[in-house]
Amino acid sequence: MTLFIQLMFSGLALGSDYALIAIGFTIIYKASEVINFAQGEFLLVGTFVVSTAVFSWRLSFVPALLLGMGVTALIGVLFERVVLRRMIGRPPFTIIMVTIGLDVLLLTAVTILVGDKSPGAPAPFDIVSAITVGGVKFGVNALASIVITVLICAALYAFLRFTRYGLAMRATAIDQEAARAMGMRISTVYALAWGISGAVATIGGVFLAAGAGNPVFDVGLGQGALVAFPAIILGGLDSIPGAVVGGVVIGLVYVLTQGYEASGFLGVNFHTISPYLVMILVLLIRPYGLFGARKVERI
């Protein structure tokens, strides 16, 4: 039972990281119908910047985090402005491929910068500190990631619900042309979407790296974040609450299979594919995800 509670907690913490990553995908998709395959490397770049700021430039955690968020937000906005703006109206195939191109670029850039060193994992609290209650270890960073996720969701909700730009984003998501006709600036909405998504990716990346419990991280961090794909598929690409639910579910599935696979009959590393299996199952039954809207096809 202790093991179960422990796993549920870890799953929740990991799930909140995935939820953050999934929100990043969803915001962009809602605004511009683009799936950003480079989102994983946004995480990597952001975390790398924060790590460099904390360990090389001796900044304290919060300014470093803000710096990292700024860098990824800037990369996102620039990419949207310089590349994706010219690709409006192209088929999804082309758009996926161009984000894959960005993915390769970012990954290679970080790989070269990292070299053969192992960058330290930046974290708000000491990486091993934990509160133990009744035999269950609650990692402080894990608790922080849950709290931060809840805060970000609340802030995002407030932003989308109560501000002018939030209203513009929602309107654009529903009908781009109508929103434009009402005088909303689509380019501002796109820039906002990519900026928010990039910033959130850095937070997700930092907590993903810290949550692994290692004092260092490697360039595989971005690929690990691809597990957020099952999360967004589960929730449907265009639903932010869906992304959060999907993220938490996938986090739980991942950690629970990891915890119980020691019994052995599922083989080595089963937890790395369990989220994908869940995703394929869901997709075969509901091709647009659990919360996603079915598209009307027009010729």
Next chain:
Amino acid sequence: MSAPGPVDPSTPSAAPIATLPGRLRSSQSRALALVGALILALLFLFGGDGWVSVLDFTMVAAIAALGLNVLSGYAGQISLGIAFFMGIGAYTAAWLGGSPPQLPGDPAGLGLSVVIWLPASGIVAALIGALIGPTALRLKGFYLGIVTLALVFIGQYVFINARAITGGQEGRFNFPAPSIGDFSFANPNPIFGLQLTTNQCFFLLLLPLLALVAGFVANVARSRPGRAWQAVRDNETAAAIMGINLLEAKIGAFILSSFLAGIAGALYASLSGIATPGTWSLLLSIQFIAAILIGGVASVWGSILGAAFVFAIPTALNTFSLLPQNASSTGISSGDLSAIFYGLLIIVFLLFEPAGIIGLAGRIRAAQQRIEARRTRSEGGDTATSTTIPPTTTTSTAPTTSTTPTEMASSEREPQLDVERMDLMDRTRRADAPQ
């Protein structure tokens, strides 16, 4: 040109065909092909073993790139899963053709002949592809991309755990080398007095194989199923309304694509002699995507050129030591450098020339024709029938669409149902990015 149809005798049929991408009709193209063949032959004979090895791997990669182009280029189905199918092919070959285990810990092998394991590697991959195909019927665009991404991870899990065949995490070392009778490709062989290295032997096997595959794909693309794929790619709903069986078309594309990927995987493993589960990674899939995007989507020559570009660059950088002098201290490897190259090129080509290198070639050819046409006109001949370009369009250049003179010309002529001409229009469309 197999389609028989009423050919208008005034149609300048030779000129438009020459503008089609990837076809060798004009004298310049023939000269280019000759030069290419000469370079290949020189590299083969005098380039040294390193270069022959690069050529070998490039040809294997070209086979897989052709497979991916069938699925993504012609049929428009996004796939990140080609590495998975290559892995399936490699381990099928290893199991069927590998030497039987000597020690208890050795991976399994049946020691069968190449005549069995090479086709079998393709067939097993194709069967699994046929299972995935129906998924593509329900899932479109991004969703299909993500499911094929999942395939790669599931494949890695399976490859790590199927220790008996794959050797587990540490990888497998004995992959079968093709051998026919006494002639084994694993050993140096004397042919006609020439002492050939292993790589040169493989070259002699791979070149005809690649030619066969390329010819096959080119012909399938022009036949009924190939046209069905392109129709599905351009507009699925419209294709279904026209009577194309979507299930049949998609499964067909998956089968051919996975078959070629499986063969390429088997050849790759056979050539390199070692494969770990990590070989068949997402990165490999992305490299192939880069190859077809840079070379040319839905183009046979594009697949080959793209594969050469993406897979030969790291080796070329190493061979000619083109890396910056302080590269080793800053940690830049040839792999990193080429990754930056192709990452950048993916974006640049998609932005400015979605038809890849082949599209560029087509553009140059179209420009040449424009110049020629202008010259004939200024010479004061009868321009009505001898020129394919209407005067109004000569100065306008379309930057994003690769409209060739053929298309302009056919739209200019009187509307008339002409099988031959529709055929041409259809083919010029291919140069465009999949819709």
